[in-house]
Amino acid sequence: MTAVVETAGIAVRGLGKGYRSSVALRDCTFDLPAGRVAALVGANGAGKTTLLTVLSGLLRPDAGEFTLRPGERVAFVAQEKPVYKHLTPRVVLQLAARLNLVWDQARAQAWLERFDIPLDRRCGQLSGGQRTQVALAVAIGSRPTLLLLDEPLADLDPLARTEVMRDLLSEVADSGATVVMSTHIVTELSGVVDHLLLLAHGTLLADGDLDELLAAHVMVVGPRAQESPVRGEVLWDKHLDGQSLFLVRTPTTPVVSAPWVVRPVSLEDYVLALLSATRKGDVA
Amino acid sequence: MTTVTKTRVGGGDLLWVAWRTHRTSILVTSGLVALAAVGMAVVSRYFVAWASSLNYPTYRVLEQFSSIGLLFALAAGMFWGAPLVAREYELRTHLLAWGQDVSASRWLAGQVALLGAVTACLAALAGVVSGVMLERVPKMGVDTIRVFERNVFEAAPQVQVGCALFAFALGVAVGALTRRTLPAMAITGIGFLGVGEVLARWGREHYLPPVRSFEAWSPVHHPLVPFTALPVDSGYADANGVPMGDQDWGCGGRNGIEPVECLRAHGAAGRYADYQPAERVELFRWIESGIFLVLAAGLLLLAWYWLRRARRV
Structure with a gap:
């Protein structure tokens, strides 16, 4: 529990959504404090897109409900980064200006100029990465207080990824907005996000403040062994030729005797461990 | 601050969005229909002079010409109605359009209002021109025409407008349900021709007690x-x-x-x-137009309801 009282940004209760042949989201419950930058992480098909689309208001859930801050302005950038291919970025921004209650033309246009996106070339002639920038500009121009991004970095080159992440957060997060960003590329999230939502097969595996989550776990590494020398719930283990690794949930940093070593858990360790544990089988 | 704030996205905004996304298509289609109308008027003028010298019931040809309005209705259904929602789904642009501060159903209302109004105007033009063409027929030595026959009955603005709006609405509804442009176009075309055929063959004669x-x-x-x-x-x-x-x-x-x-x-x-x-033909034309308009309204309601359900994106 956090000691600091934070305003609830999103409160999700028992959210569920199924399609004809599959369940996309099952009994999801979590609270995301306002102003957080949350990573929504999970394997392909884990329900990330469904959760974001429900939160955006475009999809009605089958079960459960969610509440946003009163007066929350939501912007959603879908995975496909859709823009009208027969229109130019300039016109796409004009459409967005008409369709939004709040619009900051200078901000949206500045975003496109910063990334050298031609304003008067049809979107169909732009590259995937450039179209992503147009979709992002629409979201930024509407000055959201809740920004939902579905795989925002997928079509961008490595350099642009870093720049987009940095600029996006300074544009949006610094204004106190909440950001939820889905991805399956965990490595790029370190230092950017401060909250984690981990989904597998439509079920929420873990959620909470990133530092707290990571601090509550350790990676115990040592010679090949059947059991971890550290007390606590073993969330994941891996056994190599001469080595065993255990991811253990423990409230305090344990003391182990050599040759065992206790390492802090990185975001990548944590996510990969939890996801590979679910892949092996039991998600109830 | 460069931020512009409004309390409501108005109807004018929605119409502007519809206009800006369909501008080219609206202008090209309107140009083609206007051109066809002028062409028909000119052709019918000289055609009458030429045909009356031949003493041949060439009004049949004129009748076929007058079916241009039905062609337009078919096109309005297949090329404006069917893709209106289906193409948004296919290209995923509905996530952009409906992801702003306007609900899908209001967005649809704006699109339908603009394209529906353009459809109605062009259909009315086609109806007036084909009516004018057929009025020349008696001057060609044929004293009487069978006004209830196909292509003659329909050669009136009110029927054309009803037909075209029905075709358009059918396209919108089928597109919203199938979410696929090509199947929606095919179903719309077949459905429109089918309903027209059913009304002409089995419906029309029962509009009033004979x-x-x-x-x-x-x-x-x-x-x-x-x-x-x-x-x-x-x-x-x-x-x-x-x-x-x-x-x-x-x-x-x-x-x-x-x-x-x-x-x-x-x-x-x-x-x-x-x-x-x-003598009842004018009344019957209004009745048929009314039937088409009621069907169109029902189909648009269905599409509107379907979009509001938001069960799938």
Whole structure:
């Protein structure tokens, strides 16, 4: 529990959504404090897109409900980064200006100029990465207080990824907005996000403040062994030729005797461990 | 601050969005229809002069020309209606359009209002022009036209507008349900032609109770139905003029002509015929237009409801 009282940004209760042949989201419950930058992480098909689309208001859930801050302005950038291919970025921004209650033309246009996106070339002639920038500009121009991004970095080159992440957060997060960003590329999230939502097969595996989550776990590494020398719930283990690794949930940093070593858990360790544990089988 | 804030996305904004996304298509189509209208007017003018010198019932050709309005209705359904929602789904742009501060149903209202209005105007133009063309027909030596025949009945603005709006609405609804442009276009085309055919063949004659004419047996046959009217039913009637139904009395007879004595013996006092007189054609056109408009409204409501359900994106 956090000691600091934070305003609830999103409160999700028992959210569920199924399609004809599959369940996309099952009994999801979590609270995301306002102003957080949350990573929504999970394997392909884990329900990330469904959760974001429900939160955006475009999809009605089958079960459960969610509440946003009163007066929350939501912007959603879908995975496909859709823009009208027969229109130019300039016109796409004009459409967005008409369709939004709040619009900051200078901000949206500045975003496109910063990334050298031609304003008067049809979107169909732009590259995937450039179209992503147009979709992002629409979201930024509407000055959201809740920004939902579905795989925002997928079509961008490595350099642009870093720049987009940095600029996006300074544009949006610094204004106190909440950001939820889905991805399956965990490595790029370190230092950017401060909250984690981990989904597998439509079920929420873990959620909470990133530092707290990571601090509550350790990676115990040592010679090949059947059991971890550290007390606590073993969330994941891996056994190599001469080595065993255990991811253990423990409230305090344990003391182990050599040759065992206790390492802090990185975001990548944590996510990969939890996801590979679910892949092996039991998600109830 | 460069931020612009408003309390509501107005109808004008929605219409502007519809206009800006469909501008090219609207301008090109309107140009083509206008061109076709002028072309038809010019052709019919010289055609009349040429055809009357030939003493040949070339009005048939003019009738075919007048079906251009139906072609336009078909195109409005297939190329404007069907892709309106289906293409948004296919290209995923609905996530952009409906992801702003406007609900999908209000967005749809704006799109339908603009394209529907353009469709209605162009259909009215097509209707007026085909009506004008057909009015030239009597001057071509044909005194009368069968106003209830296909392509003649429809050659009026109110029918064209009804038809075109129905086709458009059918396209919108089918597109919203199938979410696929090509299947939606195919279903819309077939559905529109099918409904038009059903109304023309089996519906039109029942819009109002028909007029009945009766003729007692007489050596000379007079036509019971005026040439220009729409025949509905005919047969034998008893002495009170009441139809006797389709009975086979076994009177024999050849070539469909049954001996009068035999028929008289079974109580048949003469022949009757039910028909819709040609004077009713304007009224019937309004009725048919009304039917199309009611169907169109129902289809648009269905599409609107379907989008609001938001069960799938």
